[in-house]
Amino acid sequence: CCQKYSSTAKKLASKYFTKMKFRFCGDGDCPDWVLAEIISTLSVLSAQNLETLAGLVAKRIVGAQFEENAIKAITADLSNDGKSAVACIHFLLINASRHAVSESVFSEEIQQLGLPKEHAASMCRVLAANVTQIRQRLQDKAFRINELSSVRFIPPSPEQPDNTVGCVKFELKIAQELVDGLPEDTTHVLNIERANVEALLDELKEVRSTLQQYSWRQKDKTDV
Incomplete structure (x- = not known):
């Protein structure tokens, strides 16, 4: 019965809040999944555990190691x-x-979404302590989506599938790729037709040449 009531409450809340705009969402709607998590998960944690968990997430955002064991301990229940x-x-x-x-606006809006006042205060303390570093991180990564950390050529093998004959295989490592909403370092293997690789290489050479010419022009302007 309680579970059914909770589900109904979430649906009603979702319909209500989709009509509201939130400044922390860029004066847009708050996603339904965020609303659902605030009501069913963040509010269930103690304010102290929420603050600790948020602090760990903030550290991960700015580039620290992801403390998976600590997070599992906090969210065990x-x-x-x-x-x-x-x-x-x-x-x-x-x-x-x-x-x-501002902290006051952030606190007010997440309380409107269902987070208790004490929990909202915990989130605000974490935001205040990390906002400068988070903004800097966002600026540094403004043009980086799923940052490519390395590329490795994989030599062909006798076990290579027939449908990849004539292809070139690469291993790509991606830093902080979002997987199920969480940043993770991932590895992907790609099979690319040799002709496409050659075309890509030619295009990359053209891009490098253009960038070098631009760099030289900028240097000449500086020296003048």
């Missing part, structure tokens, strides 16, 4: 493995920092 809670906190901190909302 949740119905899932804590990934959705981390994804929600990540969204809240990133967007509040990106849109430069």
Whole structure:
């Protein structure tokens, strides 16, 4: 009965809040999944645990090592493995920092979304302590989506599938790729037709030449 009531409450809340605009969302709607996580997950944690968890997420945002064991310990009593809670906190901190909302506005808006006052205060303390670093991180990565950290050529092998004959295989490592809402270092293997690789190489050479010419022109202007 309680579970059914909770589900109904979420649906009603979702319909209500989709009509509202939030400054921490860039004066836009708050995603339904964030609203659901605030009501069903973040509010269930103690304010102290939420502050600790948010602090760990903030550290990860600015480039620190992801403390998975600590997060699992905090979220052990949740119905899932804590990934959705981390994804929600990540969204809240990133967007509040990106849109430069004040602590008072942030507190008011997340309370409107269902987070208790004490929990909202915990989130605000974490935001205040990390907002400068988060903004700097966002600026540094403004043009980086799923940052490519390395590329490795994989030599062909006798076990190579028939449908990849004539292809070139590469291993790509991606830094902080978002997987289920969480940043993870991932590895992908790609099979690319040799002709496409050669065309890509020619295009990259042209780009490098253009960038070098631009760099030289800028240097000449500086020297004048």
